[in-house]
Each structure stands twice: as C-alpha cells, then as structure tokens.
Amino acid sequence: MAEEQAPTVDPITLEVVDLMARLVGLFHREYEEAAAARSLTGAQAKVLALLRRGPMPMRHIAQTLSCEPSNITGIVDRLEGRGFVTRESDPQDRRVKLVVATDAGRSASSELRESLNFAREPLAALEGDERAQLRDLLRRMLDSTDSGTSPGATGSTGGSAAKTG
C-alpha cells in the first residue's frame, strides 16, 4: 500500500523522535535498575509483567516481545528456577505450555511496577492536567498500533501477519 512518503520529515516529528529516544533511554535504565534491585533481569521482568494479565503460551510471549521462541525457553527456565512462574500444559492443545506467574512472581512484578520512580522524576515536572494531556496523546499513539497484548489465555489467533519487506 501507499509506499510513498515525504522525503523529509517535518522538524517537529524529528524532534519528537529525538526526545522520545532520550526518554526511552531514561526509562530503560530505570527499569533495568528496578529489576536488578529484585535480582531480576530486564527480560525476566518483562515476561513477568506480561503474565500479570494471566497465563500465556510461550509462543505468545515470544510474539509479544518480538523474539524467537527458543529465547523464551531460557528466560522462563530461570524464572521457573526461582519460583516466579510455572509451566502448565494447555488441556486444549497439549503442544502448548502455559506460563503462569506464581504468587511470588505476581508480587515481585507488582512491587517492581510500583517502585518505578520514573514517575516521580521527569513526570513530576508536569501539572496534573498536563499529565492527563500526555496520557491522551500516548493513548492515541498506541491505540493506532496493534501492540496490545490480549489477556485471553487461549485466544484463537487471527494470524494474518503482514510482513513489510
């Protein structure tokens, strides 16, 4: 579809991208740090965060994180070794292993999320209504993408992967 795009991006967009890059870097560091404080790695924390919505097949985790399923195997192995998750067979389809967060896993993830003092650093510079403004803008940006993770455990996938390239 419509492969044409303006050869030059407007300056505001370019600046927003740069600002976003800085913010992403900041957030990423905070996240890794908060995870490390609980002897978790960033990847482990991400998987755990995903599981707060409910059990999820390995394959779904890999898709959401945009990595190979074989990678998830190792991460879940270590998570399981520490008692943060368990693997359960999906009775509907025995090929599938559902990864389930344990109580320890759930509370670790919640603690981590709430400990993100990212909210108190850069976000503190904004007034209440400005924060709402920011929320609305971010919402609209993200709603336009399909990045939402479906909480449904064994959701039937539409599976129409449009690959660009």
Add this chain to the structure above:
Amino acid sequence: MAEEQAPTVDPITLEVVDLMARLVGLFHREYEEAAAARSLTGAQAKVLALLRRGPMPMRHIAQTLSCEPSNITGIVDRLEGRGFVTRESDPQDRRVKLVVATDAGRSASSELRESLNFAREPLAALEGDERAQLRDLLRRMLDSTDSGTSPGATGSTGGSAAKTG
C-alpha cells in the same frame, strides 16, 4: 501505625507509566530492527549515535549509557573492527582514549536515525498541533532531569526556553 501510605501515585501517573512502558518496547524493537538492517547491534548503534556529537572518551560513553567501562571496550572493539570508529589518544591526558566516528560510522548512524519509521507509525496518529503539544510536554520532562547527552540528539535548534504557560 498508620504508615501514612503515600497514595502511591495518582492513577493518571500510573497509567502514563504503563503507556510509556509500551512505547519504550515499541521504540526499542524499531531501533534494534533498524540497526540490524545495517548489521549493527543496538548497543553499537547507540554508541555510534553518541559519537555524532564528536569524539568522546570511553569513560564518558560508559557513564552516558550507564554501564561498566569494560563493557564499552568490547563494543568499541567490534565497531573499530568494522571501520566505524577509531581510537585516538587524548593529547591532554594520555590515559584517555577518544573514540572518533569515521565517515562510514557517521553516515551509518545518520541513515539509521532517518530510517526510524517509528515516526510514521504511532506518531502518524497525531495532528500537527498535537505533535507540538507532545514535544512541549516531553521537553519539559527532560529538561527537569540531568540526563545531559543522549543518543539521538542532534544539537540542532537548541532553543530550550519554549515555555508554553
């Protein structure tokens, strides 16, 4: 006891943090993908982006990226092996090695930055004035931090005094 439980954070802040996490994930994937398309890793691309501002000591790179200096050694090794950077001794202080981007390094970094179609995906959902709104909010958030240098910044129009109210 009544621990005076600070209302954790207001719900809007918490939601903004969650949205930010999704945005960070999205941006991160885009960045890794764009880097991989040029046979660079994310870490290498970050270092290269840092060097667009000029030569930089290893130490400074490590500080900016919040990692150990010994880590930078390996990344710069690989970057140097591919001809994207060189190491030069600082005449002022011979302990210091200045990492300098070569022409190839500079252009690879520029190409990468411009190829980030992140701007065209989620950002396309916003109108022009909304983008400006977002830019102002992000600016204020980042000005409040001591984040200093960061990969992606261009040092173009440096006007930071744009206060909208």
Add this chain to the structure above:
DNA sequence: GATGAAAAGTTCAGGTTGTCAAATGTTCAG
C-alpha cells in the same frame, strides 16, 4: 624529583540475552 593514591582503559571469567538449525511431541487434513 620520588612516592603513592586515584583515574582511564584493558583483560579475563562467568552469567544472560538473542539467533539459527535441528530435534521432539502434538494436532490436523487426507
């Protein structure tokens, strides 16, 4: 000027993340 603390960078060992190709076990169509 010599001495020792401190800093910048490197090396080495070890763990984690990530990819890819080749397995295993399960489901489904014919």
Add this chain to the structure above:
DNA sequence: CTGAACATTTGACAACCTGAACTTTTCATC
C-alpha cells in the same frame, strides 16, 4: 495411518554486561 504444520526444546555460537585484577598515566604530597 501418513505426512504436513505447529509449539517447544536443545545445542552451538555471538554479543552484551558485570565484577575483579592489571597496566599506564596523572596528580598531590613530600
């Protein structure tokens, strides 16, 4: 039942990242 397709795992390998030990250079102090 047979074979294709799928989910997961295993193994080999590269890159990232940390921590401790080491070399070279600077700087304060004597």
